[in-house]
Amino acid sequence: xxxxxxxxxxxxxxxxxxxxxxxxxxxxxxxxxxxxxxxxxxxxxxxxxxxxxxxxxxxxxxxxxxxxxxxxxxxxxxxxxxxxxxxxxxxxxxxxxxxxxxxxxxxxxxxxxxxxxxxxxxxxxxxxxxxxxxxxxxxxxxxxxxxxxxxxxxxxxxxxxxxxxxxxxxxxxxxxxxxxxxxxxxxxxxxxxxxxxxxxxxxxxxxxxxxxxxxxxxxxxxxxxxxxxxxxxxxxx
Numbered sequence: 147x148x149x150x151x152x153x154x155x156x157x158x159x160x161x162x163x164x165x166x167x168x169x170x171x172x173x174x175x176x177x178x179x180x181x182x183x184x185x186x187x188x189x190x191x192x193x194x195x196x197x198x199x200x201x202x203x204x205x206x207x208x209x210x211x212x213x214x215x216x217x218x219x220x221x222x223x224x225x226x227x228x229x230x231x232x233x234x235x236x237x238x239x240x241x242x243x244x245x246x247x248x249x250x251x252x253x254x255x256x257x258x259x260x261x262x263x264x265x266x267x268x269x270x271x272x273x274x275x276x277x278x279x280x281x282x283x284x285x286x287x288x289x290x291x292x293x294x295x296x297x298x299x300x301x302x303x304x305x306x307x308x309x310x311x312x313x314x315x316x317x318x319x320x321x322x323x324x325x326x327x328x329x330x331x332x333x334x335x336x337x338x339x340x341x342x343x344x345x346x347x348x349x350x351x352x353x354x355x356x357x358x359x360x361x362x363x364x365x366x367x368x369x370x371x372x373x374x375x376x377x378x379x380x381x382x383x
Contacts, residue, residue: 174199248277249275251274270291272381340352340368341358342378344363347378
């Protein structure tokens with residue numbers, strides 16, 4: 147019993163010592179507490195700075211992203227303006243070309259209207275065809291000119307044909323007349339010609355002496371009336 151009491155006493159002392167040591171272990175001195183406070187403040191400040199830095203970085207990235215988007219937008223707008231300017235310039239150049247070619251074609255069409263001949267029409271037609279997208283007004287006027295030219299050409303062709311036929315008819319008639327005259331001359335010379343002597347002023351009928359004389363003094367008459375009118379008298383032989 148006594149030993150048991152001693153054992154319990156020792157156990158109690160040991161437990162008291164353990165409790166006392168534990169209390170001293172967790173108890174902080176003022177220096178330790180200050181150190182721990184500073185440490186906490188430092189950590190908090192560091193975390194705050196890290197958070198602020200992260201926010202600034204994100205803000206900076208947002209601004210950079212926004213600037214990048216704005217730059218792309220500006221670039222697209224500039225490209226669109228440049229394309230619009232080029233397109234406008236091309237349109238103006240094209241319109242200037244149309245105006246110039248239209249003016250040239252109009253001048254040639256007017257000339258063809260004043261003098262509707264094939265040469266003028268061909269020149270005007272080529273000029274009208276050279277106009278971009280054509281020109282309906284000038285094309286209509288050109289068609290009217292062509293109708294006039296076709297009519298004139300048909301009339302001229304018919305006139306030439308008539309003149310040619312008339313020339314052929316005249317030529318045929320002349321040839322026929324010449325043939326008749328030649329025949330008459332032959333017949334007259336062989337049967338009815340009267341031979342005159344320009345030196346003696348005497349003419350000879352066919353069958354008379356001296357009828358077949360030759361020389362520079364021979365004169366031929368087609369009738370006695372012609373010979374007598376020329377001052378010749380008939381031979382008595």
